Amino acid sequence: MVQFTLYVERDTIIHRLDPRAKLVWLGCFFVWSVTFNHPLWCLVVFSIAFTVAITSRTISQYKFALPGMISLFIMCCIMWPFFRSGYTPLRYIGPLLLFYESVLYGLGSAIRIVAMILAGLVFFATTRVEDLFVALLKLKRSPLFYGMIFGVSIIFRFIPTFFAEAKLIMSAQEARGVDVLHVNLIEKIKNSIPMMSPLFVTTLRRAGELGLAVDSRAFRAKVERTFLYTVKMTAKDYVIAILSLALTALFLYLRIRGYGAILPVV
Amino acid sequence: MSIIKLDDVWIKYRGQPDYALRDLNLKVERGEFLGIIGPTGAGKSTLCITLNGLIPHLVRPDEFRGNVVVKGLNTKEHKIAELSQHIGIVFQDYESQLFCTNTELEVAFGLENLAIPRDEMKSRIEQALKWTRLTGLEKHYTFNLSGGQKQRLAIAAVLAMHPSIIVLDEATSDLDPVGKYEVYEIIKDLRKREEVTMIMVDHHLDRVAEVADRVVVVNKGKIIYDDRPREVFSHVEELIELGLSPPQVAELFHKIGYEGGYPLSVTEAMEKFPANYGVVSPKSELEPVGEPVIEIRNLSHTYDGERWVLKNINVKVHRGEFVALIGQNGSGKTTLALCINGVVKPTKGSIRILGEEATLKTVLELGKTVGYVYQNPDYMIYSDTVRAELEMGPKYAELPMEEVARRVDHALKVLEIEDLEKEDPFFLNKANRQRVAVGSVLTVEPEILIVDEPTTGLAPGETRHIMKLAQELNSMGKTIIVISHDMWVISEYCKRILVLHNGDLIMDGPTREVFSRTNILRRTFIEPPQISRFSQAKFGETFLSVDEMVEHVSKA
Numbered sequence: 001m002v003q004f005t006l007y008v009e010r011d012t013i014i015h016r017l018d019p020r021a022k023l024v025w026l027g028c029f030f031v032w033s034v035t036f037n038h039p040l041w042c043l044v045v046f047s048i049a050f051t052v053a054i055t056s057r058t059i060s061q062y063k064f065a066l067p068g069m070i071s072l073f074i075m076c077c078i079m080w081p082f083f084r085s086g087y088t089p090l091r092y093i094g095p096l097l098l099f100y101e102s103v104l105y106g107l108g109s110a111i112r113i114v115a116m117i118l119a120g121l122v123f124f125a126t127t128r129v130e131d132l133f134v135a136l137l138k139l140k141r142s143p144l145f146y147g148m149i150f151g152v153s154i155i156f157r158f159i160p161t162f163f164a165e166a167k168l169i170m171s172a173q174e175a176r177g178v179d180v181l182h183v184n185l186i187e188k189i190k191n192s193i194p195m196m197s198p199l200f201v202t203t204l205r206r207a208g209e210l211g212l213a214v215d216s217r218a219f220r221a222k223v224e225r226t227f228l229y230t231v232k233m234t235a236k237d238y239v240i241a242i243l244s245l246a247l248t249a250l251f252l253y254l255r256i257r258g259y260g261a262i263l264p265v266v
Numbered sequence: 267m268s269i270i271k272l273d274d275v276w277i278k279y280r281g282q283p284d285y286a287l288r289d290l291n292l293k294v295e296r297g298e299f300l301g302i303i304g305p306t307g308a309g310k311s312t313l314c315i316t317l318n319g320l321i322p323h324l325v326r327p328d329e330f331r332g333n334v335v336v337k338g339l340n341t342k343e344h345k346i347a348e349l350s351q352h353i354g355i356v357f358q359d360y361e362s363q364l365f366c367t368n369t370e371l372e373v374a375f376g377l378e379n380l381a382i383p384r385d386e387m388k389s390r391i392e393q394a395l396k397w398t399r400l401t402g403l404e405k406h407y408t409f410n411l412s413g414g415q416k417q418r419l420a421i422a423a424v425l426a427m428h429p430s431i432i433v434l435d436e437a438t439s440d441l442d443p444v445g446k447y448e449v450y451e452i453i454k455d456l457r458k459r460e461e462v463t464m465i466m467v468d469h470h471l472d473r474v475a476e477v478a479d480r481v482v483v484v485n486k487g488k489i490i491y492d493d494r495p496r497e498v499f500s501h502v503e504e505l506i507e508l509g510l511s512p513p514q515v516a517e518l519f520h521k522i523g524y525e526g527g528y529p530l531s532v533t534e535a536m537e538k539f540p541a542n543y544g545v546v547s548p549k550s551e552l553e554p555v556g557e558p559v560i561e562i563r564n565l566s567h568t569y570d571g572e573r574w575v576l577k578n579i580n581v582k583v584h585r586g587e588f589v590a591l592i593g594q595n596g597s598g599k600t601t602l603a604l605c606i607n608g609v610v611k612p613t614k615g616s617i618r619i620l621g622e623e624a625t626l627k628t629v630l631e632l633g634k635t636v637g638y639v640y641q642n643p644d645y646m647i648y649s650d651t652v653r654a655e656l657e658m659g660p661k662y663a664e665l666p667m668e669e670v671a672r673r674v675d676h677a678l679k680v681l682e683i684e685d686l687e688k689e690d691p692f693f694l695n696k697a698n699r700q701r702v703a704v705g706s707v708l709t710v711e712p713e714i715l716i717v718d719e720p721t722t723g724l725a726p727g728e729t730r731h732i733m734k735l736a737q738e739l740n741s742m743g744k745t746i747i748v749i750s751h752d753m754w755v756i757s758e759y760c761k762r763i764l765v766l767h768n769g770d771l772i773m774d775g776p777t778r779e780v781f782s783r784t785n786i787l788r789r790t791f792i793e794p795p796q797i798s799r800f801s802q803a804k805f806g807e808t809f810l811s812v813d814e815m816v817e818h819v820s821k822a
Contacts (some may be wrong), residue, residue, distance in 0.1 A: 005367075005407070024685050035418050052359060105804065108422070128373060129367060129435040130367055131367065132549045136565070153365075153366070153367065154365050156367055157364070157365055157366060157367050157408060157409065158365075160409040161361055161409060165645070167641065168642075168645055169646075171604075171629060172630040172638070172640050172645045172646050173646070173648075174609075174628075174630055174633065175607055175608075175609070175630075175632070175633040175636070175637070175638050175707075175782045176633060176646070176658065176659045176662065176706060176707065176710065177630065177633055177634075177658075177663055177710065178658075178660030178662060179630055179662075182630075189595070193648065194658070196642055196647045197648035198645050198646065198647060198648050201644050201648075201692060202642065202644045202645065205644065206359070206361065206362045209357060209359055209362035209363070210314060210363075210365060211321055211324065212324065212325070212357070213357060213363035213365070213420075214348045214365060215320060215323075215324050215347075215350075216318055216320065216346065216350055216354070217350060217354075217375055217376035217379065217423060217427070218346075218347045218350040218351065218376050218379040218380050218426075218427065219347065219379055220347065220378065221345075221347030221348070221350070221351075221379045221380055221381075222347075222380065222381045224381055225378045225381050226377075226378050226381045226382060226383060226384060226387065227377055227378055227384070228370065228371060228374035228377075228378060228384065228387055228388070228391070230585045
């Protein structure tokens with residue numbers, strides 16, 4: 001069966017953590033990633049995400065993202081040195097002068113962007129989307145917020161249906177003579193209308209029917225609703241959250257004191 | 267006091283010249299099973315969504331007059347959420363009524379909204395899943411369920427809310443025979459277990475006759491008959507006139523001039539059929555066969571490298587044949603059809619189309635020879651006028667403008683949609699959109715036409731129209747392959763049947779021969795049409811339509 005979700009069931013400490021504790025960790029991790037730009041310090045931050053990924057036994061889930069992560073890494077290494085100037089000239093590449101610090105900054109940026117992606121992947125591979133929604137709803141109880149969260153959860157539900165339909169529509173149009181593969185760019189754009197338009201119409205019709213079905217099942221009947229799934233912050237969740245915040249404070253302090261930066265920018 | 271009462275209800279949608287419901291009066295008693303039948307566009311679905319307050323609260327018509335009172339609550343004065351505790355509704359499209367990621371959350375959705383305590387919620391979910399035979403699938407992702415399971419889940423989600431009225435609005439239309447059977451079984455079980463009032467809209471009138479206490483016939487927004495099934499189905503001519511198919515045994519008794527109440531089931535027909543009548547055997551017509559246009563040899567296919575969806579299929583289809591491809595969802599019939607039009611490249615084996623190896627050709631190349639009409643016409647239609655839609659295929663083939671115009675004019679004429687050529691297909695009803703979809707393939711003038719579930723959700727009259735069109739194309743020498751779950755359609759129009767079961771081609775033969783082998787068909791949950799079952803049981807002969815049997819029956 002096609003797997004459309006990143007989540008994978010494992011019995012690990014990372015899986016057992018409350019989604020809110022993991023959200024705090026993820027938020028803090030993004031701050032840590034942008035705190036340092038020296039490659040060695042960035043590597044320290046990356047190693048935290050990597051350790052968490054190994055502990056959660058979910059590495060095999062990220063295969064699909066590997067080509068993208070490698071391309072991003074290479075692009076950052078090549079592009080950033082031309083956008084940040086340093087102090088120690090290395091050599092000219094064409095008319096552009098390359099600095100030693102800029103090259104290291106590019107490498108640091110590449111490591112931290114990959115670290116952020118990895119942390120995000122770990123979060124979704126270890127957190128059931130259903131638990132995440134319940135956790136988010138516990139953070140803020142309001143019908144409007146619930147409506148927003150419900151809207152996002154519907155997207156998760158319909159991604160597989162959408163892709164299956166898109167595939168059918170593409171073959172239906174191709175069988176009628178619409179070619180998007182063997183033509184030039186302008187033709188490609190023109191020929192994509194027969195693909196996109198039916199997909200839009202089908203989704204639109206479905207959205208109309210969906211509205212009827214949702215309301216028929218007492219949507220927003222009461223101000224306070226109950227939940228089948230519950231999440232609970234335990235001692236270890238608080239420890240993780242507090243530790244993450246403490247580490248954030250420490251990293252920010254170190255950066256202010258001049259550690260971990262090859263260039264004085266973010 | 268009636269559990270549902272509609273008094274002088276008039277509804278008119280925005281931009282529509284006619285009323286969707288006009289002066290409609292209806293009472294439903296507690297515990298009653300009401301069947302609602304009528305042609306497409308008669309107002310059946312409008313009636314359903316009026317009952318739970320979707321009209322006027324969510325769908326706001328231009329005009330809404332009269333009163334709808336459900337369990338003493340006037341729907342104008344009470345919110346949908348409040349009404350939904352008393353009345354649950356299951357729609358035709360199972361995809362759009364499941365909006366949670368897994369099975370138990372789907373059932374929990376309504377209960378959570380009603381703030382049911384967690385422990386009670388759990389026991390209600392367990393019970394609803396048990397009733398709908400979904401126990402064990404609690405954590406399954408909804409998108410991974412089969413069509414039948416999805417529709418049963420939609421029913422479970424409604425049942426868990428403990429409504430005293432359940433409305434099924436064509437809830438079995440999109441299902442395969444197994445899915446339909448499962449839903450009907452659940453309905454029967456439920457009636458035995460609970461005092462629940464049920465309202466069912468369905469095009470399968472023999473099923474309605476079997477389960478309903480009372481039937482109302484709606485046409486043009488008005489109730490034209492409201493009586494017990496036997497009385498309603500005695501109006502055979504009138505129902506056929508409306509494009510409906512009364513139970514075939516009732517139609518047979520009517521046509522042989524039987525006086526008295528018509529039977530509604532095969533068992534009843536067996537008892538009532540006049541003893542002084544006999545039949546002569548139908549002729550086994552041997553169709554002249556042209557040269558092979560499709561030759562499939564040793565074809566096997568797997569999507570995931572583990573499960574074989576098709577297993578060593580060998581079959582030849584000849585020019586001018588009218589073939590049905592039948593089997594349950596997952597039997598491999600759509601995969602086989604998609605192998606023929608090139609969308610699926612088979613793992614093993616060969617397909618020759620008009621003598622050339624098709625497995626090496628692209629969909630684009632094969633599209634000129636093999637036309638494919640998809641089940642959902644919306645997958646194919648995108649232009650802003652019907653004419654532009656029909657012009658698309660030949661234009662992509664870069665044909666001269668005169669030729670394009672000739673083909674489009676011809677298709678419009680054959681499809682009887684000349685008056686719609688300037689209309690936007692988006693706003694046409696499903697039957698007309700289906701015709702446009704057929705037309706869009708027709709103008710490419712393919713040698714072979716595959717029609718995948720062309721009749722889903724259409725009333726029998728509209729189904730006949732689409733099938734007559736296929737028949738006409740067939741008489742022009744085109745080879746037609748129809749995939750359908752409607753056995754009466756196959757029986758009346760197709761000359762040969764291929765039966766697939768778990769990837770195996772288990773039967774291939776003339777329609778009459780295949781439908782007479784009920785033991786094998788039963789294994790695949792396929793039930794021949796009522797008239798074939800009756801003629802077999804009574805006379806040991808397999809008739810394929812009521813008219814055919816009438817021609818062969820006479821007083822002994």
